Amino acid sequence: DQQVKQNSPSLSVQEGRISILNCDYTNSMFDYFLWYKKYPAEGPTFLISISSIKDKNEDGRFTVFLNKSAKHLSLHIVPSQPGDSAVYFCAASGNTGNQFYFGTGTSLTVIP
Amino acid sequence: DAGITQSPRHKVTETGTPVTLRCHQTENHRYMYWYRQDPGHGLRLIHYSYGVKDTDKGEVSDGYSVSRSKTEDFLLTLESATSSQTSVYFCAISFSRLSQETQYFGPGTRLLVL
Numbered sequence: 001d002q003q004v005k006q007n008s009p010s011l012s013v014q015e016g017r018i019s020i021l022n023c024d025y026t027n028s029m030f031d032y033f034l035w036y037k038k039y040p041a042e043g044p045t046f047l048i049s050i051s052s053i054k055d056k057n058e059d060g061r062f063t064v065f066l067n068k069s070a071k072h073l074s075l076h077i078v079p080s081q082p083g084d085s086a087v088y089f090c091a092a093s094g095n096t097g098n099q100f101y102f103g104t105g106t107s108l109t110v111i112p
Numbered sequence: 113d114a115g116i117t118q119s120p121r122h123k124v125t126e127t128g129t130p131v132t133l134r135c136h137q138t139e140n141h142r143y144m145y146w147y148r149q150d151p152g153h154g155l156r157l158i159h160y161s162y163g164v165k166d167t168d169k170g171e172v173s174d175g176y177s178v179s180r181s182k183t184e185d186f187l188l189t190l191e192s193a194t195s196s197q198t199s200v201y202f203c204a205i206s207f208s209r210l211s212q213e214t215q216y217f218g219p220g221t222r223l224l225v226l
Binding site: 002004006034036041042043044045046049089091099100102103104105 | 116147152153154155156157160170171202214215216217218219220
């Protein structure tokens with residue numbers, strides 16, 4: 001049973017606009033959430049994280065929002081650039097240790 | 113970028129043959145992980161290691177074994193490969209096993225079992 005879900009397999013956005021990628025989780029024990037970005041034929045690269053004690057974390061063009069009551073997090077990319085085109089995975093971990101549970105990924109295409 | 117390499121990067125093998133994938137790190141991190149990535153499933157943990165000779169199972173460990181004789185190397189073995197093990201395999205490392213410790217990934221090995 002998938003504990004972390006990304007219900008949108010793909011997303012297309014115009015360059016310069018905002019990209020919003022969504023992720024839902026079911027396990028209330030998760031307390032750390034990450035976003036990874038993956039280009040074809042490469043490994044996932046860490047993008048941004050958020051602890052459950054926060055509801056927002058920013059790093060440049062990337063902001064992650066966490067809504068614990070809804071068990072939902074989102075990644076905002078503003079402004080979107082063609083180089084942001086990749087597959088984005090959200091992941092979550094909890095007090096069971098450093099085992100991450102990954103979503104199925106959302107393929108983002110930024111159109112020039 | 114974390115110093116993680118995987119070998120081979122691509123492998124084609126036949127059902128029933130043994131296969132070993134290697135992960136090598138230069139970061140001296142204690143924790144190492146093997147994941148597989150499949151369409152519709154994201155990344156799933158196969159096995160992980162928390163030190164030399166110390167390993168444990170992940171959520172999809174059946175059909176796989178691992179070994180870690182040195183800090184820098186973590187081997188994943190498919191004793192008798194099956195077509196269901198066709199996948200992309202990623203190694204990851206982390207400094208600690210705290211729940212809020214980021215994992216860093218290698219470039220992946222694409223395995224095709226015919």
